[in-house]
Amino acid sequence: MRAKRSNLGNEQTRTALLALLPSFVIFCVFTLYPVFHSLYLSFFNVSLISSSRSFVGWNNYAALIKNPTFQKAVLNTVIYTLGVVPVGIMLSLFAAVLLNNKLKFRGLFRTAFFTPVVTSMVAVAIVWSWMLEPNYGLINSLLSKIGIAGPGWLTDPKWALPSVILLSIWKNLGYNMVIFLAGLQDIPRDIYESADIDGATPVQRFIYITLPLLRGPLGFAAIVSVIKSMQVFGQIYVMTGGGPANSTMVIVYYLYQQAFEFYRLGYASAVAWVLFAAIFVLTLLQNRLFRAEGA
Numbered sequence: 421m422r423a424k425r426s427n428l429g430n431e432q433t434r435t436a437l438l439a440l441l442p443s444f445v446i447f448c449v450f451t452l453y454p455v456f457h458s459l460y461l462s463f464f465n466v467s468l469i470s471s472s473r474s475f476v477g478w479n480n481y482a483a484l485i486k487n488p489t490f491q492k493a494v495l496n497t498v499i500y501t502l503g504v505v506p507v508g509i510m511l512s513l514f515a516a517v518l519l520n521n522k523l524k525f526r527g528l529f530r531t532a533f534f535t536p537v538v539t540s541m542v543a544v545a546i547v548w549s550w551m552l553e554p555n556y557g558l559i560n561s562l563l564s565k566i567g568i569a570g571p572g573w574l575t576d577p578k579w580a581l582p583s584v585i586l587l588s589i590w591k592n593l594g595y596n597m598v599i600f601l602a603g604l605q606d607i608p609r610d611i612y613e614s615a616d617i618d619g620a621t622p623v624q625r626f627i628y629i630t631l632p633l634l635r636g637p638l639g640f641a642a643i644v645s646v647i648k649s650m651q652v653f654g655q656i657y658v659m660t661g662g663g664p665a666n667s668t669m670v671i672v673y674y675l676y677q678q679a680f681e682f683y684r685l686g687y688a689s690a691v692a693w694v695l696f697a698a699i700f701v702l703t704l705l706q707n708r709l710f711r712a713e714g715a
Contacts, residue, residue, distance in 0.1 A: 458689040458692055458693070459689070459693060461685055461686050461689040462480055462481070462686060462689035462690040462692075462693055463475060463476065463477055463478070463480070463686070464476060464686045465479075465480075465686050465687075466684075466685040466686040466689075467683045467684065467685065468679065468680070468683035468684075468685050469683050470683075473686070476686070480686050480687050480689075480690035481690050481694070483687070484687065484690050484691060484694060489666060489669065489674065490671075490674060490691070492666050492669055493666075493669045493670055493671050493673070493674040494671060496581060496666075496667070496668060496669055496670050497649075497650060497652070497670045497671045499581060500581065500584070500585055500588075500649055500652055500670060501646060501649040501650060503581075503582070503585040503589075504585055504588045504589055504592070504645065504649045505642065505645045505646055505649055507589055508588070508589045508592055508593060508596060508645060509596055509638070509641055509642060509645060511589065511593055512593050512594075512595075512596035512597040512599075512600055512641070513596075513597075513600050513634075513638075515533055515593065515597045516596075516597045516598075516600035516601045516604060517600075517604065517626070517630070519533075519597070519601065520601060520604045520605065530597075530601075533593060533594040533597055534594035534595075534597070534598060535594070536590060536591045536592075536593070536594060537591065537592065537594040537595045539591075541591070541654035541655060541658075542654060542658055544587070544591055544655075545587065545654060545655045545658035545659050546658060548583075548587045548655075548659065549574065549658065549659050552573035552574050552583055552659075553573075553574075554570065554571070554572040554573060554574075554575060557570075557573070559573065560573075574659055574660055574664075575664055576664070577664050577665050577667035578667075580660050580663070580664060580667045580668045581667055581668050583659075584652075584655050584656060584659060584660065584668055587655055587659075588649075588652065588655060592645070592648070596641045596645065599637050599640065599641050600634065600637055600638075600641070602637070603633070603634045603636065603637035604630070604634070607629070607630070607633050607634075611629055611633075612625060612629065615628075615629060635710065636710075638710075639706070639707070639710030642706055642710070643703055643706050643707065643710075646699075646702055646703070646706065647699055647703065650671070650695065650698065650699050650702070651672050651695075651699075652670050652672060653670070653672040653673055653676065656668055656669075656670055656672075656673045657673060657676070661673075662674070662677065671691065671694075671695050672695070674691060675688050675691040675692055675695070676688075678691060
């Protein structure tokens with residue numbers, strides 16, 4: 421009997437491995453190999469339009485760190501992340517708390533908040549570019565009706581990055597809202613009822629009940645939001661192209677520019693691995709922070 425079970429288990433294992441083999445091969449060819457090949461290329465001087473290559477060791481990384489444009493890209497990425505993540509999470513949490521109540525047209529509001537999440541970033545960025553156009557855009561037209569001269573949202577270095585941040589907060593608000601809604605609906609109602617009996621105010625209920633019990637969703641949303649913000653590209657590519665005067669130059673757009681405009685594959689690979697290292701470290705720190713708070 422044991423021998424039959426062992427043979428059956430081995431047969432099921434072989435069947436499962438055979439079923440997984442095509443996906444594993446695709447993963448190795450299109451994901452695993454490119455990742456490690458880019459690490460290999462980061463130590464070479466390689467051009468996209470030339471087959472020649474020369475080993476340069478750590479020179480790509482050294483040149484990268486000293487490059488003022490890359491330094492500007494790092495600074496802009498940090499500012500973008502600090503602008504998008506905290507504000508986006510707070511607004512998403514506020515919307516989730518409101519929509520967790522029994523409101524009229526609650527389903528319609530939830531759909532309205534989530535629709536931008538599933539809309540193409542390119543389409544959204546094009547529409548916002550039209551709205552933010554300084555001479556004929558909707559935003560400045562509305563401001564002019566109340567006597568305010570709107571700025572050049574995407575042409576002024578002072579306003580370009582805040583404009584992109586505003587778009588990103590609006591587009592991603594519904595994603596975190598859904599996560600928080602799921603977390604809120606998992607909180608037992610009798611906890612709130614007990615708090616009401618004890619005379620807790622809505623603010624006290626939120627601080628002492630809702631926030632502690634949402635630690636898991638909050639941690640997940642924070643980690644995912646930071647990773648997405650560090651990899652921002654689509655809205656920059658469509659709306660500003662890194663300008664004006666590099667005011668919206670971010671790391672991924674700088675990587676794209678080096679690889680596909682200047683054809684410096686080795687240098688671009690170094691940029692990718694520096695970005696990977698930064699995201700990896702930040703993710704570990706955030707994960708440890710939320711675990712420590714939950715201990």
